[in-house]
Amino acid sequence: MQENKQQYGISQYPDVDLIYQKLDALISQPMRPIRREKLQDMLAYFDHQCNKSRELSDEAKTYIPGGVQHNLAFNYPFPIAIEKADGAYMWDVDGNRYFDFLQAGGPIVLGSNYQPVREKVIDFVNQCGPVTGLFHEYELKLAKLIHHYMPSIEMFRMLGTGTESVMAAIRAARTYTGKKKVIKAGGAYHGWSDSMVYGLHIPGTRRFESKGIPRRATANTQEFYPTDLRMLERKLIMNRLRGGTAAVIVEPVGPESGTRPVPFDYNRKVRELCDEFGVLLIFDEVVMGFRLGMGGAQGYFGVKPDLTIFGKCVTGGYPMAGGVGGCAEIIQRFAPGIGGTGERAYIGGTLSANPLSCVAGYHALLEMERTNAPVIAGRAGDRLTRGLQAIIDKLGLPFVAYNQGSICHLETSGVMLLDLKRPIKLLKELKPRKHMMEEMGAAYMAHGLITLAGSRMYTSMADTDDVIDEALERFEAVLECVEGV
């Protein structure tokens, strides 16, 4: 276990071996879903108290594929339409209040709809509107601020999303190194660009999700089992004989925000391997950047990547959240303007780095530093996880709770931990375990708790001890209804 200085939201790095032992035990035994009769009671909540949401989502199915635009929206039993967000809570169109542990999927650390940032944005829009297409001082202010917090970001090019930023980083890495192969950790999500929809969610699954993507687009993408650095090394050796590797891209706490956690010294070892093979190291800090602390995962782990991907927090929850930064010599390849020099890595985006996003990001980051939000949110994550562990112990459940600061995991079905090392188990159990996760999400929702896909909770500065304690009572009410309790 690793103690860390308190400017970061992780007070104690989790014992990764112990977590894997518990997760292995969880998926080795039969599922423990909510008891059927209790689940019926919980689903009745949606029938009786979510009528407007149901009407809206029924109509939306005519105009929107699947009835909802966002992958993280709950679909089971049907999507809930949100009307208001404030601090630790959200309210749906039927007036029901929820504890918001989604935090928009990670961008929000100050709490939802944080007033001081909102006011700056409104003032700015009143004066300038959302976009001009020309340079604005806030582009510079934001880039300088990011450099101040993360010195490895000598230069920063802002983009619209994490997905675009990963695409851009890979393009820059290939331009700079003259090599093609890119290696990612299996199971990791780095956005949905053609080359990165490979080995998604479940390690070893390569092109399982690559419908509509030509084979050639993923021909230079490779994956390694997330904690298996020997496998990464073998890939680097093989690639050296076949034209070389441009970059290794990792999420520094492990794929899917640490759903498959990695040991504390992992990033240092990946860095060493990259140096040994002359390969660029890309940190995907879309979630970690500023959530773990103002220095990001690279500050927390003390490892300097060549390129860093930003998203989510970089605009404090306001739209067009993305960017890639790092070593000036590499980022220079993005220099805009008309006419290339032959060394340019072409990227663009009409609304990228629009002044509204830059203003929002600049003030959100300053507020996060001023209020110490990442550390406060991390303490809330610790309290939530400790409380969940106590409930699990009390009820004698095989479920697994752990956190990396304000990123809290509660694995009940274990679906995210299935893998191709046990293919028959994967084929047999993927669907039922996935459905159990959906049921858990719906059960939490019926108790006023919004989680990410029924297995992850992001905490924010708005999560006071009272908020967390009340939320824990609700989690307990759900977990008491699990089969066998």
Ligand SMILES: Cc1ncc(COP(=O)(O)O)c(C=O)c1O
């Ligand atoms: C680690 C990671 N990388 C990249 C992305 C893609 O970012 P975006 O959704 O902004 O395209 C995400 C989104 O959740 C992410 O979690």
